[in-house]
Amino acid sequence: MAPTKWQKFERGIVSTMPYYLEDSDNCFFARDYASGKGFQHSETNQLISNLKKSPKHRGASHWHYKGAAIRRFAAELGALIQNAKGAKIYIAPIPSSKRPDHPEYDDRLVQVTRLVATSSPNCLVTEPVVRSVDCDPCHLSVAKRPKPDQVFETLRWNGELADPSTPVLFVDDVITTGCTFKQCQRMIHLHNPGREVYGVFWARTVWDELSEAG
Numbered sequence: 001m002a003p004t005k006w007q008k009f010e011r012g013i014v015s016t017m018p019y020y021l022e023d024s025d026n027c028f029f030a031r032d033y034a035s036g037k038g039f040q041h042s043e044t045n046q047l048i049s050n051l052k053k054s055p056k057h058r059g060a061s062h063w064h065y066k067g068a069a070i071r072r073f074a075a076e077l078g079a080l081i082q083n084a085k086g087a088k089i090y091i092a093p094i095p096s097s098k099r100p101d102h103p104e105y106d107d108r109l110v111q112v113t114r115l116v117a118t119s120s121p122n123c124l125v126t127e128p129v130v131r132s133v134d135c136d137p138c139h140l141s142v143a144k145r146p147k148p149d150q151v152f153e154t155l156r157w158n159g160e161l162a163d164p165s166t167p168v169l170f171v172d173d174v175i176t177t178g179c180t181f182k183q184c185q186r187m188i189h190l191h192n193p194g195r196e197v198y199g200v201f202w203a204r205t206v207w208d209e210l211s212e213a214g
Contacts, residue, residue, distance in 0.1 A: 001194060004076040005122075005169075006203075007028060007029060007030070008027070009021055009025070009027045009028070016194065019178070020179045021178040021181075025199065026196075026199070027178070027199035027200070028198075028200050029175065029201045029202070030076060030202055031178065031202055032044060032203060033045060033205050033206065034207070035205050035206065037205075044203055047069050048069075048202070049072075050069040051066060051069035051108055052108075052173065053066040054118070055103070055104050055105065055106055056097075058166070059150060070108055072110050072111055073202050074111075074112045074116050075114050077202070080200065081120045082120060088122050088166050089124070089166060089167050089169050089198075090125075090166055090167065090168045091113045091116060091126070091169050091171060092113065092129070092171065093110050093113050093127065093170070093172075094107070094109060094171065094172035094184060095127075095130050095152055095155060095180075096129065096135060097137045098131065099131050100123060108173070109171055109172065109173065110127070115207060127158055128158055128159060128187075128191075129156070131155060132155060133152055133154040135154050140156070146177055149181055152183040152187070152214065155183060155187055160191070160192075163170075164194075166195075167197065168196070168197050169195065169197070169199070169200055170185070170198070170200070171200050171201075174201060174203050174204070175201040185199075
């Protein structure tokens with residue numbers, strides 16, 4: 001497996017950069033996910049498709065591919081975090097679109113963060129922001145994406161972060177507009193003003209002319 005090249009989001013990278021991000025945001029991505037191209041388009045599309053398999057398919061013959069994708073994401077993210085040279089950091093999953101008591105709740109990002117922490121002792125796994133209201137996954141409602149304030153209203157603060165000097169790194173699989181990340185960041189700053197917040201996304205969404213070749 002070739003080393004993953006993580007990149008910082010910059011305004012000049014692509015014209016379709018998620019429009020909710022600001023120049024001051026510290027967000028990183030490793031791969032390109034081609035929107036609407038299906039899992040056969042590229043390795044990344046296949047990995048993301050497997051990672052996002054619905055809990056409704058638990059126990060099916062293809063369910064093990066989800067676990068493999070979770071481990072792959074954790075390995076690539078762990079390699080990035082190890083470059084932080086031991087600096088302590090809170091690592092937090094972007095909240096699932098469903099609450100934990102919902103039958104379709106997907107804990108894939110929780111699993112990723114916990115796996116990363118097993119090999120990165122500087123990581124403290126936490127969930128400072130959780131979902132208080134069930135909503136549709138963003139990738140299934142492209143035509144009716146909620147506005148930032150609507151997303152914020154579905155989130156709930158889940159408790160204080162002990163060390164005010166320790167940054168929070170939110171983890172998600174795909175970033176398209178950056179809306180959910182920005183509202184999680186907003187929640188952090190509402191309760192912990194001045195705390196550093198980072199975003200790490202396994203892939204960014206790109207369209208035809210920007211899709212990876214394979």
